Amino acid sequence: MKVLNLIAKTRSIRRYKESEKVSMKMLEYIAEAARVVGSAGNRQRLRLLLVNDERCDTIFKEIKFASALDWNGPEEGQRPPAYIVVMTDSEPDTNLAIDMGLAAQAMLMTATEEGLGGCMFRSFDREKLGKLLGKEPYMPALVISIGTPDEVVVLQDAKDVRPDGNLNYYRNSYGYHLVPKIPMSTLVLK
Ligand SMILES: Cc1cc2nc3c(=O)[nH]c(=O)nc-3n(C[C@H](O)[C@H](O)[C@H](O)COP(=O)(O)O)c2cc1C
Structure with missing residues (x-):
């Protein structure tokens, strides 16, 4: 597929086939895109938490879906079966925010190529979700849902x-x- 077609196909997906699990091997394959992508000064300050277990429920409760819609997010059965949480040990400055964008888009494109879909989330309470995930000093800066699209x-x-x-x-x-x-x-x- 032409890269431009892959970019056009890489849309924000918010409803999934929840019963189709995403393996840790697949999450690691997607994470590889973030490992090799560019970063400001090649400092590589991002860290990733790969989640495909019961912590999905915790994350789901903390993120806000599609604020432009009159919708409370996906019903049971269509919720994300996996997440990649992008974590930083400080509030993202401009360069770090650009790093996150590059890494996130690269991972979403990799997921799309594998027949999966995802969505970036910035609407959550960083302190609250950070405490729940328990990886301090790394705190969540961006959440990416991953799964088989059902929309x-x-x-x-x-x-x-x-x-x-x-x-x-x-x-x-x-x-x-x-x-x-x-x-x-x-x-x-x-
Ligand atoms: C930095 C960033 C933050 C976003 N945060 C959220 C979010 O918190 N919740 C959500 O449902 N979508 C979120 N999105 C997805 C956007 O709503 C989506 O990109 C936009 O509606 C355009 O759709 P598209 O990605 O299919 O082009 C975010 C996207 C970006 C790039």
Whole structure:
């Protein structure tokens, strides 16, 4: 697959086939993408917690799903069967935040190529989840859910979604998750 197609396929997935477990071997394969990706000054300050056990329930309760939707997150049976928690030993500065973005996107693309899907989460209480995970001084800076997708996510041109330019994602009557993207003429400055 062309890298651009893989990027387009790598969408935020929030509903999963919860019964399809993600093995530790697969999580380690996905984590390898974060190991080899670039980082500011090659300092490699990120640490990862790979989770596919009962701690999934703990993480699920602490993260906020899709705040643009009127939705409390996936029902039992569609919850993430695994997570990769990106951890840092200090509040992320700008370089560390960029490092996290690179690592997260690389891992999500690797997961997508393997037929899995994922979503990044920044909406959680770092102190509370950090205490629950018990890896101090490393605290969670980004949570990534991983699993077999159980939803359809479609990219749309923003103009086809809403004339008023609102970029909020939404669900249509089939339950498809639609994600408006701005056109090239807006993205690229003249
Ligand atoms: C830094 C970052 C933080 C995010 N945090 C959350 C979050 O807390 N909860 C959530 O449901 N989605 C979260 N997302 C996913 C975005 O909502 C998603 O990327 C956006 O809706 C566009 O969809 P797409 O990823 O399929 O293009 C986050 C994405 C990024 C890049």
